[in-house]
Amino acid sequence: MDKVKVVVGLGSCGIAAGAGKVYQRLLEINEAEGGLFELGKTSCIGMCYKEPLVEVTDGTGTYLYGEINDKRAEEIIEKHVKNNQVVTELVEYSDKIGGKEQDFVDNQVKIVLRNCGKMDPESIDEYEKRDGYKSIKKILENNISEDDVIKTVLDSGIRGRGGGGFPTGMKWKFARGYKSDEKYVICNADEGDPGAFMDRSVLEGDPHSVIEGMIIAAYAINATGGVIYCRAEYPLAVKRLNLALEQARKRNYLGKNILGKEGFNFDLYVKEGAGAFVCGEETALIASVEGKRGMPNKRPPFPAEAGLWGKPTNINNVETYANIAWIILHGAADYAKYGTEKSKGTKVFALAGKIRNSGLVEVPMGITINDIIFKLGGGIKEGKKFKAVQMGGPSGGCIPAELGDTIVDYDSVNATGAIMGSGGMVVMDETTCMVDVARFFLNFTQKESCGKCTFCRIGTKRMLEILERITEGKGEEGDIEKLQELAAQIKDSSLCGLGQTAPNPVLTTIKYFRHEYEAHIKDRKCPAKSCKQLITYMINEKCIGCTVCARVCPTKAISGERKQPHLIDQDRCIKCGACYDACKFSSIDKL
Amino acid sequence: MKITINGRTIEAKEGQTILQAALANGMYIPHLCYHDKVGAAGKCRACVVEVEGMRGLQTSCSVQLRDGMVITTDSETVRNAQKLVIDLMLSSGTHDCLACEQNGNCELQDAAYFLGIERPSVQYGEINREFDTSSEFIYVERNKCISCGRCVAACNNTVVNQVLDFGHRGHHTEIVFDTDIPMGDSTCVQCGECSQMCPVGAIVDKNAIGKGRIWEFKKVETVCPYCGVGCKLELHIDERTNKIVKVKGVEDSPTNNGMLCVKGRYGFDFVAHPERLTTPLIKENGQFREASWEEAIELVASKFKALKDEFGPDSFMGLASAKVTNEENYTFQKLMRTAIRTNNVDHCARL
DSSP states (O other): OOOOEEEEEOSHHHHHHTHHHHHHHHHHHHHHTTSOSEEEEEOOOSOGGGOSOEEEEOSSOEEEEOSOOHHHHHHHIIIIIIHOOOOGGGEEEETTTBOTTHHHHHTOOOSTTSSTTTSOTTOHHHHHHTTTTHHHHHHHHTTOOHHHHHHHHHHHTOBOTTTTOOBHHHHHHHHHHSOOSOOEEEEEEOOOSTTOOHHHHHHHHOHHHHHHHHHHHHHHHTOOEEEEEEOTTOHHHHHHHHHHHHHHHHTTSSBSSGGGOTTOOBEEEEEEOOSOGGGGSHHHHHHHHTTSOOOOOOSSSOTTTSOGGGSOEEEEEHHHHHHHHHHHHHOHHHHHTSBOSSSBSEEEEEEEESBSSOEEEEEETTOBHHIIIIIISOSBGGGOOEEEEEESGGGSEEEEGGGTTOBOSHHHHHHHTOOOTTSEEEEEETTOOHHHHHHHHHHHHHHHOOSOSHIIIIIHHHHHHHHHHHHTTOOOTTHHHHHHHHHHHHHHHOSSHHHHHTTHHHHHHHHHHHHHHHIIIIIOOOTTSOOGGGOOEEEOTTOOOOOHHHHHOTTOOEEOOTTSOOEEOTTTOOOOOHHHHHOSSSOEEEO | OEEEETTEEEEOOTTOBHHHHHHHTTOOOOOSSOBTTTBOOOOSOTTEEEETTSSSOEETTTOBOOTTOEEESSSHHHHHHHHHHHHHHHHTSOOOGGGOTTTTSOHHHHHHHHHTOOSOSSOOOOOOOOEEOOSSSEEEEGGGOOOOOHHHHIIIIISOOOOEEEESOGGGOEEEETTTBOGGGSSOOOOOHHHHHOSSSSEEEGGGTTSOOGGGSEEEEEEOSSSTTOOEEEEEEETTTTEEEEEEEOTTOTTTTTOOOHHHHHOOGGGGOTTOOOSOEEEETTEEEEOOHHHHHHHHHHHHHHHHHHHOGGGOOEEEOTTSOHHHHHHHHHIIIIIIOOOOEEETTOO
16 A cells, blocks of 8 residues: 655745644654655645645545644644544545535635645646646647637636736737737736735745746747746745746756747746835836836836837736646636636635635635635634625725625626725624725825826825824814815826726725714714724723723723722723723723 | 817827827926926826827827827816826925925926916825935925926936936835935936926026026027037026026037036036136246237247247147047147148047
């Protein structure tokens, strides 16, 4: 019988949760036991909320164990590996016996994440074993023409996964249409939305799939060179990409006369970003690659005509490229089976915020928001009420719980005022103040504005000032209208996508949660009890005088005799909430 | 081709933008980041207009004309957008015209006047950027900067000195020199192109500060006396004192297209300097005395002749300057060859 396989999830999420240590411990055990089992590595499996994860594969099936520490790792080896006793209480999912997270796994369709968590991302052999580089071989061996490749991509119906939703095949067709001695393909891996980590997981977990997608794009548009523009804050992704590029070059997937195809020369390199959010905008990204300040330029000309170094350039997002090899191998029809009429295929979402299962999911387009949040995401943390979900990052908007039945595809999400975006879903519960959410996102875009055009540089600042005032309880009559007016102009007249979408979080929260704005402005109250300056802490009659609150209060605002009801001096209270958290008798009210 | 702006049909040239055609026909559209020399940037958004058949507002500086285009520059939508741009700019700087050097010569002031904006309708944000007085000739006040980027484009693309760029992000975006160091410590050569391009009072010529308003000066066009390039200058002269206060390059001049070097732009104090030589001097018994040109030239010629007679023509050597014109260099070698009769003539540009 084959040795039992024990695989540790070593993506950034796993490492942060302590998977490195677990791996080390397993290595020691295995050495001590004389190579009892086969120890392997993989990347993010998607269940970030259960990290560190260890998967055991024996003769009977696979068993995914969650929340593993040294002790549990030892237990699993002792019981499962040595004695064939599955530690059922720790199993999250198993193809043999199911598990606690059965729903999370069953409701997904994995195309982009087909290899993530299933193989060692640092091994090109494993990628090849899982159909890797078969698509480019299929194209070259069967002499499939560039136009036919583009036709397949067009027919699959895939649209840009970076957020714009422009049909990928059309983009390729445009880039192919321009004649030039040099052309480029660029992968936009400058994932910067707060709460989004889909691209990171793909790059860390399956770098070759992105590279293969880019090679196919290069073939289709006759590109001569390529760049993966990856944010420098993803060191593991950069490392694994560079390793993968090295491996791909050795096997002639990159380089001169690729796989023997005369004249098909293509190579690419990783360019690390310098931390500017706006460099996710394609013209700013190109400027940054060229060594200039990352600032967008007016379009037209579009990159397909004059992009990097003024040459025709095709730019797609990580997730888009990761789909391509699968589409070529399985055919456009298989891909188009998934999704809705105008949005085909699957989409990866990063679930974050107040959701129980924070992590990565890949679902077919057309699934409802409620299904994602409740079936896959396990609902809201601590049993609180679902209030809204922010989709599309700072460019997107907040979709309220009432619209939870909205299906997820480009057009339906757009209709709500949010955007599909790159796939970040930040879930909010009843304790989240929607005015504060708008302020948070606008603060982000304002700080990340490149400062080029007036509306984005100054307009968003003026909006932010108004929002800050409102959350501080200094809102004025007419502020909402002023926000709407500024927002409309900024949307219409900003130079690039960053400015044009920056007001979305404000507009959607006004649209769906106007009463919260009004409560802040008129009643000087924050309904979610989140805006510090609008909360009052009061001690009620349940106080038994235990003095705990007085002791934790950093400003000595609470006074009272032992065993006598206490009192908060409102002038001294800084609303830190320490007393509220410390009180064991629910005798402090947050008003 | 024919286009229509605000109901008026005008003749426009192929390749022109909406803004160029409008300006050429005496129709003003507020614009701040556009300048003929640095081209369209589409940044300030003050020049937005409506074009029939195009969605949303278009920046007129960047849209190429097509035959039959119908453009509106004065609708309510357009005006509201234009007003907001100017409003936002006014709200984010110390645009105090009374004390500003550029009063009367400011494109932001012009735009605000045109749109009827008296003061910003949105409140002032925090404005406390540092003044940069480190440069010898150029004064930078970022509180007045509207980030139009004309100076940056000019420094990088016109004079190609590559000193200026934008730094920082968001509301803190501002122009920086090299790696955000004071202008005086940077690699700036003080050509002053940035001050010539600045539409507001953010970058101004230091030596003209407080010397008077633009409309008080007499403007005289002349050619720079420094070298053979022959840059066209516009002198701003204070007639009360008969002194040059400021020098600007003449835009569209075929030689310099508005550009100047540090000497041409800022080195004019010699003109009225008390130590300037205004007549030839001849030294006799260790003392200089004033002389006429005839006498001075006569003296030099006679000395040359005596030396030539005694030591021969090849005892002379003539060295011409690269900074004088070709014609002057030609005459100089002619003098050496035909009058002195030597071929010992050379030029300082030999490397």
